Amino acid sequence: MLTSGIIVLSGGLLDPNPGLIFWTTVTFLIVLFILKKFTWGPMLSALEEREKGIKNSIDRAQSAKEEAEAVLNKNRQLLAQAGADADKIIREGKEYGDKLKAEITEKAHLEASRMISSAKDEIDQEKRRALTELRTEVADLAVKGAEKIIMANLDAEKQKNIVDSMIQELSQHRN
């Protein structure tokens, strides 16, 4: 006993008791298996699932944030690009417009000068034709006048003398 200092003997504190060991083993194992099947299993899996869910949510939030940042950056880039593009397009349009204007003006000038020159040619041609016609008319008129004059001055004797003299001349020359 405690006061006697003998505690190892039967009925003492360190008394081995196979029955108690047996019952402890049985009770503990039964409790262990029942609780394992009905409580710890569902509980631990629920806890794990919840933990996984929270971790997933955090991961998802993180990736969503990163994605949003990437999208924002891309948008900014696109915006900058679009501004540059618009500038370029405006500049090009202006250049093109200027070029077109110059071209059109040039063409108009050319056309005008061509038209002027062709008109001049035509005028020249007409003038020449008129002159030719005038000449022919004038020549006809002169011939007709001469004919009339000649007709009026003509007489047979005179002409016979002329021809005779001509024949004489010719015969002299042959001799």
Add this chain to the structure above:
Amino acid sequence: MKRFNAIRIGELVRIAVLVMPLLLGFGAPIYAAAEVHGEAGAHEAAAVHTDEAHGEAGEHAEGGHGEGGAGDVIMHHILDSNAMEFEPFGKFPLPKIVIGGFDLSITRHVVFMWLAALILLLVFGYVGNKYKSIKSNEAPGGVANAMEALVEFIRLDVAKSNIGEGYEKHMPYLLTVFVFILVLNLLGLIPYGASATGNINVTLTLSVFTFFITQVSAIKSNGIKGYLAHLTAGTHWALWIIMIPIEVIGLFTKPFALTIRLFANMTAGHIIILSLIFISFILKSYIVAIFVSVPFSIFIYLLEIFVSFLQAFIFTMLSALFIGLGSAHEGHEAEGAH
């Protein structure tokens, strides 16, 4: 804060008022007997009292050492017995079973173990049902939530931090051993209760479980060869004759320490509470009872509630630690050998 103090003082006064008539009522016959018979008579009365309760042990006390009145009563409260006792009301003998020469009697501690098992199955059966009915993304309320905090504590702070990888398969054992020891400890603190964990047979059985689990997990994680190699502690073969016995002793000291720690803590707490109560009987003074025994035993009682949790936690913690050491440390050494 002030209000809180007032309540506490009020409660202390109330407890004192409640306890005083009890002390007067129970103390009077003993004091009367002591005064009539003198010192020797008192011891005889005590011895007879123990005899009734104890059976053979009482005879031993009477024959060998006549002066153990208070000590015998204390031991009687701590030790196992074959009867459930509800002292002023009577006692119920428990069945005695002997199979094949082994005494498999249902003793007081077995009854309390079953009571603890019943409480555990009721509480945790309820909690387990709760978990089956709720979805994984919603938190449970009430008792289930409280138990979840406990499970989470064991899972993260005990198992995960001590065992590390592969802690999941040890969780059921660690959780069960924690709640089992806790309830057994607390059952010793209720009136007429007894803590089975104050019995070395019970603690021995539990630590033998830990021992087997430690060894099995060590062999599983290292293989037979690695396990045997660890027994040499990686020293030169000439030292094996010293190292192997030391390592083997080391294997057994761990569960031995677990056994003694839990058993001694629970037994000591009960002995202290009872001793403090018995101071007033030994000194035969109400003044001592009111100013020493009662306040001090209340203090120790509160301490015991804390110790119940602490010892259950330590047992679980050390079990996890041993399992972790068994598997991780040897694994590390196996890596070093490569």
